[in-house]
Amino acid sequence: xxxxxxxxxxxxxxxxxxxxxxxxxxxxxxxxxxxxxxxxxxxxxxxxxxxxxxxxxxxxxxxxxxxxxxxxxxxxxxxxxxxxxxxxxxxxxxxxxxxxxxxxxxxxxxxxxxxxxxxxxxxxxxxxxxxxxxxxxxxxxxxxxxxxxxxxxxxxxxxxxxxxxxxxxxxxxxxxxxxxxxxxxxxxxxxxxxxxxxxxxxxxxxxxxxxxxxxxxxxxxxxxxxxxxxxxxxxxxxxxxxxxxxxxxxxxxxxxxxxxxxxxxxxxxxxxxxxxxxxxxxxxxxxxxxxxxxxxxxxxxxxxxxxxxxxxxxxxxxxxxxxxxxxxxxxxxxxxxxxxxxxxxxxxxxxxxxxxxxxxxxxxxxxxxxxxxxxxxxxxxxxxxxxxxxxxxxxxxxxxxxxxxxxxxxxxxxxxxxxxxxxxxxxxxxxxxxxxxxxxxxxxxxxxxxxxxxxxxxxxxxxxxxxxxxxxxxxxxxxxxxxxxxxxxxxxxxxxxxxxxxxxxxxxxxxxxxxxxxxxxxxxxxxxxxxxxxxxxxxxxxxxxxxxxxxxxxxxxxxxxxxxxxxxxxxxxxxxxxxxxxxxxxxxxxxxxxxxxxxxxxxxxxxxxxxxxxxxxxxxxxxxxxxxxxxxxxxxxxxxxxxxxxxxxxxxxxxxxxxxxxxxxxxxxxxxxxxxxxxxxxxxxxxxxxxxxxxxxxxxxxxxxxxxxxxxxxxxxxxxxxxxxxxxxxxxxxxxxxxxxxxxxxxxxx
Amino acid sequence: xxxxxxxxxxxxxxxxxxxxxxxxxxxxxxxxxxxxxxxxxxxxxxxxxxxxxxxxxxxxxxxxxxxxxxxxxxxxxxxxxxxxxxxxxxxxxxxxxxxxxxxxxxxxxxxxxxxxxxxxxxxxxxxxxxxxxxxxxxxxxxxxxxxxxxxxxxxxxxxxxxxxxxxxxxxxxxxxxxxxxxxxxxxxxxxxxxxxxxxxxxxxxxx
Ligand code: SF4
Ligand code: SF4
Ligand code: SF4
Numbered sequence: 001x002x003x004x005x006x007x008x009x010x011x012x013x014x015x016x017x018x019x020x021x022x023x024x025x026x027x028x029x030x031x032x033x034x035x036x037x038x039x040x041x042x043x044x045x046x047x048x049x050x051x052x053x054x055x056x057x058x059x060x061x062x063x064x065x066x067x068x069x070x071x072x073x074x075x076x077x078x079x080x081x082x083x084x085x086x087x088x089x090x091x092x093x094x095x096x097x098x099x100x101x102x103x104x105x106x107x108x109x110x111x112x113x114x115x116x117x118x119x120x121x122x123x124x125x126x127x128x129x130x131x132x133x134x135x136x137x138x139x140x141x142x143x144x145x146x147x148x149x150x151x152x153x154x155x156x157x158x159x160x161x162x163x164x165x166x167x168x169x170x171x172x173x174x175x176x177x178x179x180x181x182x183x184x185x186x187x188x189x190x191x192x193x194x195x196x197x198x199x200x201x202x203x204x205x206x207x208x209x210x211x212x213x214x215x216x217x218x219x220x221x222x223x224x225x226x227x228x229x230x231x232x233x234x235x236x237x238x239x240x241x242x243x244x245x246x247x248x249x250x251x252x253x254x255x256x257x258x259x260x261x262x263x264x265x266x267x268x269x270x271x272x273x274x275x276x277x278x279x280x281x282x283x284x285x286x287x288x289x290x291x292x293x294x295x296x297x298x299x300x301x302x303x304x305x306x307x308x309x310x311x312x313x314x315x316x317x318x319x320x321x322x323x324x325x326x327x328x329x330x331x332x333x334x335x336x337x338x339x340x341x342x343x344x345x346x347x348x349x350x351x352x353x354x355x356x357x358x359x360x361x362x363x364x365x366x367x368x369x370x371x372x373x374x375x376x377x378x379x380x381x382x383x384x385x386x387x388x389x390x391x392x393x394x395x396x397x398x399x400x401x402x403x404x405x406x407x408x409x410x411x412x413x414x415x416x417x418x419x420x421x422x423x424x425x426x427x428x429x430x431x432x433x434x435x436x437x438x439x440x441x442x443x444x445x446x447x448x449x450x451x452x453x454x455x456x457x458x459x460x461x462x463x464x465x466x467x468x469x470x471x472x473x474x475x476x477x478x479x480x481x482x483x484x485x486x487x488x489x490x491x492x493x494x495x496x497x498x499x500x501x502x503x504x505x506x507x508x509x510x511x512x513x514x515x516x517x518x519x520x521x522x523x524x525x526x527x528x529x530x531x532x533x534x535x536x537x538x539x540x541x542x543x544x545x546x547x548x549x550x551x552x553x554x555x556x557x558x559x560x561x562x563x564x565x566x567x568x569x570x571x572x573x574x575x576x577x578x579x580x581x582x583x584x585x586x587x588x589x590x591x592x593x594x595x596x597x598x599x600x601x602x603x604x605x606x607x608x609x610x611x612x613x614x615x616x617x618x619x620x621x622x623x624x625x626x627x628x629x630x631x632x633x634x635x636x637x638x639x640x641x642x643x644x645x646x647x648x649x650x651x652x653x654x655x656x657x658x659x660x661x662x663x664x665x666x667x668x669x670x671x672x673x674x675x676x677x678x679x680x681x682x683x684x685x686x687x688x689x690x691x692x693x694x695x696x697x698x699x700x701x702x703x704x705x706x707x708x709x710x711x712x713x714x715x716x717x718x719x720x721x722x723x724x725x726x727x728x729x730x731x732x733x734x735x736x737x738x739x740x741x742x743x744x745x746x747x748x749x750x
Numbered sequence: 751x752x753x754x755x756x757x758x759x760x761x762x763x764x765x766x767x768x769x770x771x772x773x774x775x776x777x778x779x780x781x782x783x784x785x786x787x788x789x790x791x792x793x794x795x796x797x798x799x800x801x802x803x804x805x806x807x808x809x810x811x812x813x814x815x816x817x818x819x820x821x822x823x824x825x826x827x828x829x830x831x832x833x834x835x836x837x838x839x840x841x842x843x844x845x846x847x848x849x850x851x852x853x854x855x856x857x858x859x860x861x862x863x864x865x866x867x868x869x870x871x872x873x874x875x876x877x878x879x880x881x882x883x884x885x886x887x888x889x890x891x892x893x894x895x896x897x898x899x900x901x902x903x904x905x906x907x908x909x910x911x912x913x914x915x916x917x918x919x920x921x922x923x924x925x926x927x928x929x930x931x932x933x934x935x936x937x938x939x940x941x942x943x944x945x946x947x948x949x950x951x952x953x954x955x956x957x
Contacts, residue, residue: 302762347761353783368780371763373810376784397784397807404761 007062008035008121009053011044011069011091019096020113025068028114033121033606037062044069045078057084064127066120071633072625072650085127085594089113089120090633090648097636098730099644108644111608111616115647119603126598130536132525138228140523141166142515143246145220145454146418148176149501150493151252152202153508154515158250159211161516166213166244167206168220168234174206175199176254177494178501182284182336185328187502191359192366193339194332198501215242223249224458226559226573227488228522233456247519248488250511251465251473253454255415255494262317263310266411267382272296273389274382274409277329284336291340294407296387300344303337304391304406305330306379307350311414319414321470325500326412327354331367333410338370347373347404349393357502377402382409417495419473420454423462457486461558465489469682472497475689480529482511485557485689487528487574488518522573530576530626530687531652536592537572538581544589551581551590556655556690578688579656583695588660597658600649604661607647609669612749617645617671617740621733622657625650626687628676628721631729642730643737645671654678654718655691659698662716663705669749672736675699675718676729685722692720712743765814772952774848775841782806788832788842798822802832802842805849818858823850824865855952867894879930880937886925 008029010022022040029035037056041049044067056062067079068089079086091113099109140163144155147169155165173179176199183194206212217237224231230246257278260268268274272295275283283292292300307327310318327350334346348367353374355364368374379393380401391404453463465484468474473491475483482490492511493504518528527534540551551568552560559574560581568581582590588597600622610616623629629650635642651657654677665673677692679685686692699718706713717736721729769776782803789801800808800822808817826846833843850866853859859866868891875887892907893900914920931937 343763345762364783365781368783371766371780373761373763373766373780374784375761375807375810395807395811397804398811402760402811 003061004064004125005037005061006033006035006064006066006121006125007037007039007053007056007060008033008066008068008117009044009049010038010040010117011042011049011067012040013043013045014070014092015096016069016091017042019101019109020091021110024110025091025113025117028117029066029068029121033118034125035066035121045075050078054081057081063129064124066117066124068117068120071636073630073633083129085124085129087120087124087127089116091116093633093636094648097639098632098642100641105644108616112644112647115607118606118608119647119649122602122606123599126596126602127594130534130593132535138519138523139245139247140164140519141244141246142512142519143168143230143232143244143249144252145249146170146176146252146254146493146495147174147206147214147216148252148254148493148504149178149199149202150254150495150504150508150511151176151250152206153505154250154252154492154512155212156202156205156209157509157512158515159209161512162211163247163516163519164211164213166215166234166246168215168218168232170217170219172217174203174214174216177256177278180278180285181281182288183332185325185332185357185500185502186359186363189359189362190366191362194335198505220454220456222456222458226522226571227518227528228573230488247522248490248515249455250508250515251454251484251489251491251495252493252508252511253418253420253491253495255417255498258310258319258413258416260309260411260413263411263413265381266306266309266379266409267384267389268411271382271384271389271409273407274411276411276413277326277333280333280336280408280410281329284333289340292337292408298387298407300337300407302388302404302406303334303344303346303408303410304389304404305334305346305348305410305412306382306391307348307353307412309411309413311412312351319416319470321414321498322354323412323414323498324354324356324503325498326414328357328360328363328500330410330412331355331363331372334367334372335370338367338372342371345373346371347375347406349375349377349379349391351376351378351396357500415494415498417470417472418454419467419471419491419495420464421451421462422467422471423464424466455489457558458561459486459558460552460561461555465491476684479685479687482507482514483529487557487559487576488515488522490514490518525572527575527577531578534577536577536594537575538570538577538579538590538592540568540570540585540591541589542567544587546587548586550584550586554584554655554690554694555581556688556694576688578653578691579651580653580688580691580694583656583658583691583698585658588658595652595656597660600651601658601661601664603649604647604665604670605668609749612745612747615745617737617745618669619643619646619672619674619733619736619740620665620670621646621648621674621676622651622654622661623648623676623729624654624678624692624721625652627678627685627723628725628729631721631723631725634723634726635730638726640727640730642733645737645740646674646733653686653688653691654695655686655688657695657698659702659705662699662702666706666709666711666715666746667748669746671715671740671746673716674732674736675716676721676732677718679720679722709748711746714739714743715746760812761810762812765812765817766809768814769809769849769852773845773852775844776848778840778845779806779809781838782840783838785837787835787837788840791831791835792826793829793831794825794827798825802846805846806840815858817849818853818856819860820853821860821863821866823847823853824859824863824869826850864894877937877941879928879934881928881930883924883928885920885922886928889925 010025026038029038063084065086070092071090072088095112142158142163142165144151144167147167158165179199184197186195221235222233228247234242312322330348337344376396377393381392383390389406394401456463465473474496490511492508521528559571561569563569680693703713786803789795789803795801823846892903
C-alpha cells in the first residue's frame with residue numbers, strides 16, 4: 001500500500017442532497033476518514049460525474065475510490081473503474097429510503113450517513129485493487145468420466161464448441177445403462193410409440209469425432225490439480241497409466257439398479273419370471289421384435305408391471321425418492337407387448353403415475369389407447385401360482401384386496417447414483433476443539449471407504465465430490481444446477497439426480513457449458529460461480545500461520561491442500577472467493593486484496609459510538625451480500641423503515657465472518673450485533689453451501705465470549721434470511737433495538 | 751366362480767373390449783386417469799353405489815356382473831357437471847347412459863331401480879304418440895308403487911292439479927287420448943328401423 005490516494009465522491013442526486021447535509025459528509029470524509037480528494041456532485045452517475053472521477057484517477061493519482069451514493073447493487077456498470085479499488089457508501093437504499101423524512105429523524109439520519117461515509121473511506125483504505133491469479137496457464141481439454149448417454153452427450157457438445165474431450169469409461173464399451181435397452185422413451189412428437197434407442201447413434205457420433213478420445217476399461221487412479229490444470233491418471237485395465245492434463249471435469253458416472261433382492265416380498269430371488277425393468281429391456285433387445293417368452297419358454301399372455309418397488313418409501317433400506325423415469329419405462333415396456341399382440345394383457349400397478357417431460361402425458365395416453373391397463377394399487381406380495389405368478393395387491397380405487405395372475409412380473413426398482421465415496425460420512429468437519437489433538441492437528445479419518453472412489457481426487461478433503469442428498473452429487477437444484485462443491489468439476493445425468501435419457505441429454509449439454517466456462521475462467525485467473533469474474537483470491541501470511549488447519553477443513557470447496565511443510569496450500573482456481581477460510585483463521589492471516597479482516601474490522605472501529613448518555617445505541621449488522629443485503633436494499637425501495645442505530649456491513653458470505661469482528665464490536669461499545677446469512681442445512685440457500693452453517697456453528701460459541709465480558713447473550717443474534725425477507729429483515733433490526741432498550745446500553749462505551 | 755377363476759379373469763381387457771363394442775362412447779373408458787374429479791363433481795355422487803370413476807375401474811378390472819347389475823349408472827341425471835370437469839374429456843354422462851342401456855338390453859339391470867322404472871315408463875309414454883303425455887306419465891308414476899299408494903299420492907297432489915287446471919296448465923281430457931305427432935305410423939317406422947340398426951350392430955359384435 002505504498003501511495004494510497006483516496007477519492008471520496010458524494011452524490012446529491014436521488015434526494016440525497018435534500019435529505020442530507022452533503023457538505024458535512026464531505027467534511028467527515030476529509031477530516032475524520034482522511035480521504036485525499038473529496039468532491040460532491042449533484043448527479044454522480046451522470047456522464048459528468050463519472051468523468052470527474054475518472055479524471056481524478058487519471059490526473060490526480062486517485063487509486064482508491066469511495067462512491068457515497070446508492071447501494072453497491074445499483075449502478076454497478078457506471079461505477080466500475082479499471083485498476084483501482086472501489087467501494088460504496090449506501091446512502092440511498094441504506095439511509096434516506098429507510099428513514100422517515102421528518103424533523104425529528106433528521107439528526108439520526110445524518111448520523112447514519114456520516115458513519116457510512118466513514119466506513120466506505122476506511123474500507124477502501126484497506127483494500128488494494130485485485131490483480132488476477134497469476135497461475136493462468138491452462139489447458140482447454142475436458143475430461144468426461146463415464147461413457148453413457150450423459151457422458152457421450154457432454155463430450156459431443158463440448159467438442160462441437162471446439163474443446164478437445166477425453167472420455168474415460170470403466171466398462172469395455174460406450175453406452176452405459178441405456179445401451180441395454182431395446183427401445184427408448186419417445187423424445188419427439190407425437191410421443192405415441194417407443195423410439196429407437198439413441199445410444200447407437202451417440203456412439204457412432206463419438207467414434208466419428210476426431211476431437212474426442214475414448215479410454216475403455218479405464219478408471220481414474222488419481223486426479224490432481226485445479227481447474228485449468230487438472231492432471232488425471234487414467235488407469236487402463238491391465239494396461240498402462242496415462243497422465244493427461246485437463247481444464248475441467250464432467251462426471252457422468254450414472255447409476256446402478258437398486259438391488260431387488262432386498263425386497264423378498266416381490267419374489268425376485270425365488271422366481272425367474274419376476275424381472276427388473278432393466279432385465280426386461282435386455283430380454284426385449286435379445287428378442288428384437290420376436291414375441292417375448294417366459295423364462296421357461298412359454299408364451300406370455302399376461303404381464304404385470306409394479307411401480308415404485310422399494311422407492312418413494314421411507315422404509316429402512318428403501319429409496320426415499322422417485323427415480324423419475326420408471327413410470328414412462330413401464331409404459332414403454334407394456335407397449336413392447338401391446339404393439340406385438342394387442343391381446344396380451346398388461347397391467348401397470350402404480351400409486352401415483354408420474355410422467356415428467358414434454359411428452360410424458362401424451363405417452364401415457366398413448367399407452368391407454370393401446371389398451372394398457374393402469375391400476376392404482378399397492379402390491380403386497382408376488383407368489384408362485386402353479387407355473388404362473390399371483391400378484392396380490394390392494395386396488396385403491398375399488399378399495400379391495402385382490403389378485404391378478406400373471407406370466408411375467410416386471411419390477412420398477414429405482415436408480416442408485418454411482419457417486420463414489422461419501423467423504424462427509426468418513427470425515428466429519430472438525431468444528432469442535434475435541435477433534436483437534438494436543439499438537440493442534442486434526443486426526444486423519446481412519447474409516448474404511450465403503451465404495452470405490454470415482455475421481456480419486458488428491459484433495460485434502462477427500463477423493464470424491466461431496467454428496468448432497470440421498471447420495472446424489474448435486475448442488476443447489478434450483479439456484480445452481482450442475483455446480484458441485486468442487487470448482488471445475490461438474491456432474492451430469494443420474495449421478496446428479498434421477499432422470500431419464502432425454503433429461504440426461506439436456507442436462508449434459510448444460511454441464512458441458514459449465515465446464516467450458518470453468519476452463520475459460522481459470523485461463524483468465526478469475527472466479528467461477530457464484531462470484532464469477534472476481535479477480536481477488538485468498539492469500540495467507542505464512543509467518544503467522546499456526547498450522548491449525550481450520551481453513552483447510554472448513555473451506556466448503558476443498559480448495560486448500562497442505563504443502564510438504566503442512567502449511568495450507570491454496571489452489572486459487574478451485575476457490576470460490578467466499579472467505580470462509582478467512583472467517584475460520586484464528587490468527588487472522590488469510591485475506592483477499594479487497595476483502596480482509598481489516599476492511600471490515602476497521603470499518604466497525606471507525607463508526608462513531610456516542611456515549612451512553614446520548615441514548616444512541618449502535619447495532620452492527622453483518623449481512624450476507626447474496627440475500628440479506630439485497631433484502632435490506634429492497635426494504636429501502638419499498639419504504640420499509642428500520643432503526644437509525646443500525647450500521648450494516650455486507651459480507652461475502654456469513655462464513656467469512658471472523659469472530660474477532662464480534663469481539664471487537666463488543667469491546668468498542670456496540671450494543672448489539674446481528675448476523676444475517678442464508679438458509680443453512682439440508683435445504684440450504686447459502687451460495688457457498690456451507691458458509692452459513694459454519695457461521696452458525698461458530699456463533700454458537702460466542703456466548704462464552706459475551707460471558708467473559710459480562711454481556712447479555714441477547715446482544716448477539718444470528719439469523720437465516722431469504723432474499724424475500726423484505727419485511728422480516730428490518731423487523732429483526734428493530735427487534736434488536738427494542739431488546740437494547742430493555743436490557744440497557746452496553747457498558748463498554750468510552 | 752371360485753376365487754382362482756376370478757383371479758384369472760381379473761384385470762383382463764375382455765370386459766373392456768365388450769364395453770367398447772356395445773356401449774355408446776365405450777371406447778373412452780380406458781382413457782380415464784382415475785383422478786376422481788367426476789365422482790367429486792356429481793351432485794348425486796355420494797348416493798351412487800359406484801361413482802363414475804369406480805365404474806371405469808371396475809370395467810378395467812373385468813368386473814362384468816358388478817358393473818352391469820349395478821344401479822349406479824341409473825343414478826345419472828344428465829347434469830353434465832362431470833363432462834365439463836373431466837380433465838381427460840371423457841363423455842361420462844353418455845357412457846353412463848350407454849352402460850344403462852346395455853345392461854337393460856342384456857336383462858341385467860336391477861329390476862326395481864326407480865329411475866330405471868321411470869325411464870321405461872317415459873319411453874312407453876313417448877313412443878305411443880311421439881309426444882310425452884304428462885298427465886298420463888304423472889298418474890302412472892303415482893301408481894308405480896301400487897294402487898293404495900297411488901290414491902294417497904294423487905289426493906296429496908290434488909290442490910296443485912286444481913290450480914293448474916284453473917290456470918289452463920292442465921287439461922283432464924288429455925288422459926283420454928291426448929295429442930301426438932301428425933304421422934304416428936311414420937314415427938313407429940322410424941323407431942323400428944332404429945331398433946333394427948341397433949340389433950344388427952349387436953349381432954355383429956356377438957359374432
Ligand atoms: S474458504 Fe472460500 S475463499 Fe477460502 S479457499 Fe475456500 S473457497 Fe476460497
Ligand atoms: S351427468 Fe350424470 S354422472 Fe355426470 S355429474 Fe351429472 S349425474 Fe353425475
Ligand atoms: S374425471 Fe375423467 S379422468 Fe377423472 S376419474 Fe372421472 S372420468 Fe376419470
